[in-house]
Amino acid sequence: MNPIPRKVVIIGAGIAGLCAAVHARKCGYAVTVLEQHERPGGLATSWQRGAYTFEACLHWLLGSSPHDPLHALWREVFDIDRLHFVYPEEWMRVESEDGKRLSIYSNLDRLEAELLQHAPQDEAQIRQFLHAVRSLSHCPLPSLSGDWQDRLATGLQLLPRVPLLHSLSHITSEAYGKRFSDPLLRGFFGERENAQLAVIALAFALAWTSNRNAGYPTGGSQAVIGPIAQNLQQLGGVLRTCASVKQILVEDNTAVGVRLDDGERIDADWVVSAADGHTTVYDMLDGRYVGPRVEHVYRTYKPFPSFLQVSLGVARDLSQQCGYVMRLLDQPLTVDPQTALHQIAFRLFHYDPTFAPAGKTAVTCTLPTRNVEYWSELSEHEPQGYEAEKQRVADSVIAIFDEHMPGVRDAIEVVDVSTPATVVRCTRNWRGSMEGWLLTPQTGVRPLPSTLPGLRQFLMIGQWVMPGGGLPSGLITARRAVRRMCRQDGMAFVPDEHENSSNAAAGFPT
Structure with missing residues (x-):
């Protein structure tokens, strides 16, 4: 008679949550992933407007080279070798207005x-x-x-x-x-x-x-997220969307499950949060397991800023242009009352034929800001003012793009603007951050602990435990967390078993 598998609930179906779920399922855990949005991916996302797809996350994927150790780690969660990678000769171009x-x-x-x-x-x-x-x-x-x-x-x-x-x-x-x-x-x-x-x-x-170890995968973030989510479901894991976690349930200082916004209780032997760090620590756990280190981090570390993204569908073939252009401005672009930018960057996705019809190009411009409250207040309380501000920013960006490429304004047939309010609504990321903790001289490159003081059977993974963010942080922290679970539960961590078998077959010590 087979023993009942131990249950794992993973909060968040971004890259970290999905990778952890695949690893846990392969190791024999019963896995349920809970995602508050309507589809998986979190910040690793894109969206369609008309005939165009606008990417908001992935500009390159570390580990694209088959010779890099990270490539083998991606293989553990999906078939990375099916991706087509693009390696531009001109990685970036910096231009001034003169x-x-x-x-x-x-x-x-x-x-x-x-x-x-x-x-x-x-x-x-x-x-x-x-x-x-x-x-x-x-x-x-x-x-x-x-x-x-x-x-x-x-x-x-x-x-x-x-x-x-x-x-x-x-x-x-x-x-x-x-x-x-x-x-x-x-x-x-x-x-x-x-x-x-x-x-x-x-x-x-x-x-x-x-x-050539940071190529751009054709299809962008969905070319990565989609296959991992599909792999999870083929392995028998459960992925629930529109399932928002309100509380992590704790008994005797041990995580025992979660409660959803609608009151549903889901029991678990392990709870893994791949959700926003601040929400996890201070809301889902009511700030009961903070400790000096965690309190210091959330008080002093600086998250990545939030952002607006102006996306343009251009009815023109822009393949002769550099795909990534940094424009230095003589006069700053006013994003909001607290934010004026002296340089902005355009990404011309002519190298991804899945993003636009033939002869046309999807273009994005990301504008960082920390004034999340301004955009959230407008969105919630002044919808007309919110739309007017979005239009003002879009007009300013289009004017700069037209200076860079005279006449392109007339070829723009789709304009879309997302704001920090969009980021908060879709991801609930603290302060609308685009990538968790900023990698700064203060943080250094070392990851933060995946546990909270005094709380058992609980782990955190993703960009809030590895400064610098990015998709590899989700992959790496997820793998480490599931290995830790296996070690504590006396279970085999499947990737290690495969590696040991390969080494033995090759005559290497294990």
Whole structure:
């Protein structure tokens, strides 16, 4: 007689929740995923307006190279090898309103030549930065297995790069950019709200791009989310949408299930939150399991800003343009009463034929802001004013885009604007954040604990326990959480079993 499988309830069907669910199901747990929105994905989402699809999340996927260890981890949750990846030669272009431009190439030798030709006065800083990027391109990811030999081997490989990793993780991109005198080079590193990440994030992005390990998957975020959700359901997992969790149930300091907004109780042996961190800690658990460390994090760490996204359906083939253009503005764009941007970026998705009909292009422009209250108040209490403000921002963005590409205004046939109020409504992310905790000199690169002090049978995963966010944070924290569950319950963690079998077949010690 088979034993009754242990039950896991996972709150949130974003990338972290879905990956955890697939791993838990493979390990023999009975899994139910509860998603408050009408479809899975969370922040990893896109939407359709007419004939156009507008992507709001995925610009590249780390682990696209079959030779990278992260690729093997993606394979554990879905068939990543079925994706088609795009690797642009010109990764980004920085432009000023006086017609000057700077191309950021994926090939580091070509990039170095371009930067030196454009700004010879910054030669020393250019060579120093490119040396750092080249060093990071050979930097292994921290070991993701539970094997101490692997962790030791990876640690030894990382040891020579520790000073570089430390220095780049303790300076913001904006501060690093001030080492350069050229305005376009400074613009590349960003300014103000766009550049509060530690510069190590930008350096790693260039390194991964140069290695062809950060390709864009055709179909965007849904090309990743869809197959993982389908895999979960084929494994027998339960995915419930429009199921909003109000409370995590606790008995004797042990998580025993959840209660939904409609009063339904769902019991579980484990509760895993892949939902918003602040909501989990302070609402679902009533702030009862905080402790000094957690309180310090939520009081002092800075989340990513929220954002507006102006999306344009352009009845024109823009494939001769760079797919990612950073525009430096002489006059700032006023987003809201507290936010004025001196640079904005356009993504021209001509490289994704699934996003627009032939001969047409989906274009997006993301505008960061921390003034979530302004947009939420307008949305809730002044709907006419809300629509008027959305139109004003859209008109400003279209005017800038038309300056970049004269005459394109007449080819725009779809305009869509999402705001921080949209982010809050669809994801309930704290402060409408686009990616959880900002990777800053304060946070460093180390993940936060997945447990809360004094609470058993409960784990947190995703972007609120790994600063920097992104899809890999969901994948990695989910995998670690399920391994921890298996270890505590005396169950085999299936990926480890497969790895050990492969090593034994190859004659390696296990």
